[in-house]
Amino acid sequence: GAVVSQHPSRVICKSGTSVKIECRSLDFQATTMFWYRQFPKKSLMLMATSNEGSKATYEQGVEKDKFLINHASLTLSTLTVTSAHPEDSSFYICSARTEAGELFFGEGSRLTVL
Amino acid sequence: GENVEQHPSTLSVQEGDSAVIKCTYSDSASNYFPWYKQELGKRPQLIIDIRSNVGEKKDQRIAVTLNKTAKHFSLHITETQPEDSAVYFCAASTDTGFQKLVFGTGTRLLVSP
Numbered sequence: 001g002a003v004v005s006q007h008p009s010r011v012i013c014k015s016g017t018s019v020k021i022e023c024r025s026l027d028f029q030a031t032t033m034f035w036y037r038q039f040p041k042k043s044l045m046l047m048a049t050s051n052e053g054s055k056a057t058y059e060q061g062v063e064k065d066k067f068l069i070n071h072a073s074l075t076l077s078t079l080t081v082t083s084a085h086p087e088d089s090s091f092y093i094c095s096a097r098t099e100a101g102e103l104f105f106g107e108g109s110r111l112t113v114l
Numbered sequence: 115g116e117n118v119e120q121h122p123s124t125l126s127v128q129e130g131d132s133a134v135i136k137c138t139y140s141d142s143a144s145n146y147f148p149w150y151k152q153e154l155g156k157r158p159q160l161i162i163d164i165r166s167n168v169g170e171k172k173d174q175r176i177a178v179t180l181n182k183t184a185k186h187f188s189l190h191i192t193e194t195q196p197e198d199s200a201v202y203f204c205a206a207s208t209d210t211g212f213q214k215l216v217f218g219t220g221t222r223l224l225v226s227p
Binding site for chain 1: 146148150155156157158159160163203214215216217218219220222
């Protein structure tokens, strides 16, 4: 299957700082990427849809100014958690859609805010 | 919007037995139904998917069935092995343009040797 790479896999930061997570489609171009948040032993919660060259579409209840999404190219989307707080600690996963319509996920990024 | 329910939340079977996980969806416009396997701390991996124009799809020990009338679909794993132990998520998509998936709550499958 297609390869989606996510970086960093783990990040620890102090409260109040911002953290950027990258999602790259390595062997295909993805006009659309998705960002999810997953709590322990829970399902994946869609946060936003990232569209190349346009603004992201956020799901209800997700703060746009808190979770900044940029999809600058057909192979890269970034999620920036701004002014992170302990309650933002979570597992963040991105996914990218191939032209065939299949979705492949990145490895995930575990964020811990102290 | 779309709502996907998944049952059971946990499933324990003996090695060699079959396992069945069921999902129901609410939006009749949904037309794409993938299943993902997620091992602890790892990314979800697509294991099989089905589109609304077919009723069943099989790939070796894994099969998925879809009943559009009843709006439910199921994952069937035969001859289970310990390495099948993981969390399985079903999902449904109502938007073929952007593949915005709504996930079920997950089923933790444990296969005992």
